[in-house]
Amino acid sequence: MSINKEIESTHLVKRVALIIYLKSVSDQFKLRRFGDIVYFSKNMKYCVLYVNRKDAREVKEEIYHLDFVTYVEISAEEEVNLDSQHIEGQLTEMAKEAEKKLQLEQEKNEDQMQ
Structure with a gap:
């Protein structure tokens, strides 16, 4: 609520x-x-x-x-939706995006080292 x-x-x-x-x-x-x-x-x-x-x-x-x-x-x-389920969904979405960015950066770094 x-x-x-x-x-x-x-x-x-x-x-x-x-x-x-x-x-x-x-x-x-x-x-x-x-x-x-x-x-x-x-x-x-x-x-x-x-x-x-x-x-x-x-x-x-x-x-x-x-x-x-x-x-x-x-x-x-x-x-502004302050419902806890909505906020949790946004946090999960942001975490997935951050993981993707980190993976891309790691792949770039590995390519540069080779």
């Missing part, structure tokens, strides 16, 4: 992250009235703001129209 399905069975307020790209580093403080800032990057000039999921679309539109904002997007965390 995924984390999101477990949270749905509780009475917690569901939240979602908005990634907001800014024109100036100092403008992040103006966003506090919309939600909780959980991360800010000075170099990349963006911040991650958590808002209630049911209000996310309206808040996104409101923030997008602010003069100091260049772009706003809603996090794709819902699309």
